[in-house]
Amino acid sequence: MLDHIDMEIIRCLQMNSRMQWKQIGEVVHMSGVAVANRIQRLEEMGVIEGYTVRVNEKLMGSAYCVFIIVMMKDYRHTSFQEFIQQRDVIKEAHRVSGDPCFILKVQVPDHHSLAQLLDEILVYGHYRINISIGQYK
Known part of the structure; x- marks a missing residue:
């Protein structure tokens, strides 16, 4: 308690x-x-699970923070979850209720890297993206 x-x-x-x-x-x-x-x-x-470091992603070479909303084609969620685990640019992945199946937070260095990731996601479903233009908290 x-x-x-x-x-x-x-x-x-x-x-x-x-x-x-x-x-x-x-x-x-x-x-x-x-x-x-x-x-x-x-x-x-188990209340405290670990300790971490916040890094400035821009200084680390990842200039773009992108939120990707993924709507799955079918129920191959396990293979998509494995795909997520293998991609270092995916910083957070949430399975959510409602229309989208997953919301991903991604840090990429350039548009080319983002386009490559989006092409890979198309195997699993379609997506919408939102590019962060500022972080306030």
Whole structure:
């Protein structure tokens, strides 16, 4: 069971996963050791699944963020999911209810790479794309 202190610790780690336990302790009015124990418990419970790094995709060479809405031709979702796993440019993939079957978040370096990926997706279904023109959160 999570309490308000656990939630505040999680919020701190979501903002900066490198935040020191002592710093988090100052926020939640606990010692660094007590915070470390809580974090370990949250990890053991599976609430905290891991730690990650946010990168600037443009500086990494992926200038375009594209959202691809995929409508499957048939029910070969398993093979499409395998296709998704094999493509590093696909950063997120969500199976959704409603008209589209999947929404993909893709980071590509250029239009040619996007066109190549879209050609590959046509094997599984048709698509619509939305190119991000700015990120606000």
